[in-house]
Amino acid sequence: MRPFLPALGIAALVALPAAPPAVAAPAADGDAPSAFTIQDPRIKESSGLAASRLHPGIYWTHNDSGDAANVFAVDSRTGRTVATVRLGGIDARDVEAISIGPDGNIYVGDTGDNLDGTWPEVWIYRFPEPKTLQDATVTPTRFTVRYEDGPRDAESLMVHPTTGRVYIVSKKRSGKGALYEAPEQLSASGVNTFRRVADINVWATDGAFSPDGTRLVVRGYFEARVYRWLDGRPKEIGRPTVPLQRQGESVTFTPDGRTLMYGTEGANSRVTPVELDDDLLPDSTGKPGDSGKGGDAADEKASTTGDDHDRTLAIGAGTVVVAALLVLVLRKLLRRPTG
Numbered sequence: 001m002r003p004f005l006p007a008l009g010i011a012a013l014v015a016l017p018a019a020p021p022a023v024a025a026p027a028a029d030g031d032a033p034s035a036f037t038i039q040d041p042r043i044k045e046s047s048g049l050a051a052s053r054l055h056p057g058i059y060w061t062h063n064d065s066g067d068a069a070n071v072f073a074v075d076s077r078t079g080r081t082v083a084t085v086r087l088g089g090i091d092a093r094d095v096e097a098i099s100i101g102p103d104g105n106i107y108v109g110d111t112g113d114n115l116d117g118t119w120p121e122v123w124i125y126r127f128p129e130p131k132t133l134q135d136a137t138v139t140p141t142r143f144t145v146r147y148e149d150g151p152r153d154a155e156s157l158m159v160h161p162t163t164g165r166v167y168i169v170s171k172k173r174s175g176k177g178a179l180y181e182a183p184e185q186l187s188a189s190g191v192n193t194f195r196r197v198a199d200i201n202v203w204a205t206d207g208a209f210s211p212d213g214t215r216l217v218v219r220g221y222f223e224a225r226v227y228r229w230l231d232g233r234p235k236e237i238g239r240p241t242v243p244l245q246r247q248g249e250s251v252t253f254t255p256d257g258r259t260l261m262y263g264t265e266g267a268n269s270r271v272t273p274v275e276l277d278d279d280l281l282p283d284s285t286g287k288p289g290d291s292g293k294g295g296d297a298a299d300e301k302a303s304t305t306g307d308d309h310d311r312t313l314a315i316g317a318g319t320v321v322v323a324a325l326l327v328l329v330l331r332k333l334l335r336r337p338t339g
Helices: 006-013 296-300 306-333
Strands: 048-051 057-061 068-076 081-087 096-102 105-108 122-128 136-138 139-148 154-159 166-170 177-181 191-200 206-209 216-220 224-230 233-240 248-253 258-266 272-273
Touching: 048 105, 048 206, 048 272, 081 122, 081 206, 096 206, 105 154, 166 191, 216 248, 216 272
Parallel strands: 048 096, 048 248, 081 136, 096 154, 139 191, 154 206, 206 248
Antiparallel strands: 048 057, 057 068, 068 081, 096 105, 105 122, 122 139, 154 166, 166 177, 177 191, 206 216, 216 224, 224 233, 248 258, 258 272
């Protein structure tokens, strides 16, 4: 992944309106998910994030382009890497996303394309989530992926936690990104053609399904959107808070579904929790008998209510506009001849 902004642009972002504070939500067992810093000096471009299904408190991540095919298990209580899984026989090109399916497998998306859609095919790698956290080399199953409407850049891979179907979200192209759906079963022997099924109006850098499969979140650098998942299709219901980060590249749900964990690229990168509420909560959360405020009636009302939420949306929208203007100004400055 190329740096989103040159150094000058990143420094200037500090002057943007501050995003609403990130709040940690109580987990199902009464503990609160906390922000943590990834300590491993090898992880300089954390580009995907997935909460472990087998090991509480563990998040899987990886670098993108320029690294070997490694996947790291990071302990959110210490920020330290507790296991490194090397994908044997894989020459990774631009790994951008990670997700865990209901089959207990980890799916890794080698789907990035910094040339904005010039590679005719990309790949997904699949291997079982290790039952024991220790360094290991595995031979993953490799799936070849093409898009029905031609090559494109994509940094978001999601596996639905109930159906096991795989989805990819492309970055904006001609004003819009899109959600692509895999065949019902991936084939390791042929080409898997992903079909465009919905527009996603986010410059998407990552996405994730909630643990119960009723919500889909897609994030960009400065914004995120939550969708209700209805009959295999997304319906936008709200915009959660996104913390201001150096280069926001990843997002996942906590295992109880109550909180989003946002990650960023860079050495010693910070993973920040943001609590969900109201309709943005999944229909089912981690505590038995507890649920979010989902349901058919919720589809007809705004996902956030009250003056505080309106102010949150206004601040977020203002930040995106200012940031976009800043990018245009910087591009013009950098293109000016010198001397």
